[in-house]
Amino acid sequence: MPELPEVETTRRGVEPLVVGKRLRSIVVREPRLRWPVSLPDSLPGQRLLSVTRRAKYLLFVFEEGVLILHLGMSGSLRVLPDETPYLKHDHLALIFEGERSLRLHDPRRFGSAHWQPVDAGGEALEAAGRHRLLSGLGIEPLDPAFDGAYLKTRARGRRLAVKNFIMDGTVVVGVGNIYANEALFLAGIRPTVQAGRVSLAGYEVLSRRIREVLGSAIQMGGTTLRDFVNQDGNPGYFRQVLNVYDRAGEPCPLCGQPLKGIRLGGRATVYCSKCQRAQGFRP
DNA sequence: ACTGGCTCCTGAGGGC
DNA sequence: TGCCCTCAGGAGCCAG
Helix, strand or coil, rough: CHHHHHHHHHHHHHEEEEEECEEEEEECCCEECCCCCCCCCCCHHHHHEEEEEEEEEEEEEEECCEEEECCCCCCEEEECCCCCCCCCEEEEEEEEEEEEEEEECCCCCCEEEEEEECCCCCCCHHHHCCCCCCCCCCCCCCCCCCCCHHHEEEEECCCCEEEHHHCHHHHHCCCCCCHHHHHHHHCCCCCCCCCCCCCHHHHHHHHHHHHHHHHHHHHHHCCCCCCCCCCCCCCCCHHHHHCCCCCCCCEECCCCCEEEEEEECCCEEECCCCCCCCCCCCC
């Protein structure tokens, strides 16, 4: 379940290994991902110009279009010599010049791969942004324009739980279940409060915490030993730095009271009923 | 316009 | 030890 920090770490790990290289061939070993994988015959022969990211989508910008990859919740990428045997669940391989093979490994197949062509002279990322999977996405959490005022405006009149609200990708992208739980804990806001009832001050703290928790996880990803060339393309979580996620019943790190575990929108939700209140109170 | 629920899939983990 | 069962989760989609 790569969250945004893992996707960004993957991007940074893979980019220097393949950017600038020409694609030789594609192997689709299992087209049945979340949507059937269908890539054009014109893709081999194109040079890879850059690897960027929008939300949890990785964008491989080629000369004539953009390959849009999503890692779902069990996907990972590795770059290996082409002669390396395939593993079970290696569904897609992009073989670049120099016999480097970029492989998508995804046991649960919630991931996806799409091709978005770019007209000659057109701007690739703009074109990718028009893809149906990307066109409705909200702001990036690390964008400076993502702040309390933005969240407050978007939350006006909305009655869903604030946790579900910040996990809504049309509002802000990349806030998965783990980091939603963590950010709400750090902000002192109870996950079940209606989004429209959280104050501007509450959203100012929350937006800052979201940025911090995602930003520091990306930093950690950069400093954690993670090898995209050998076996370990699969980023692990940093459970030791998580305050509440997967810790229902354990003592609250702040007050010691047992953390409460509930389900919200079908997702595991953990919070401290003493430290997390309707408006939050931690600056 | 909103909201909550369903869905895809496999591996991990619990129970016995 | 080993088998069987349950369940988690990203996010698009749909029904109410």
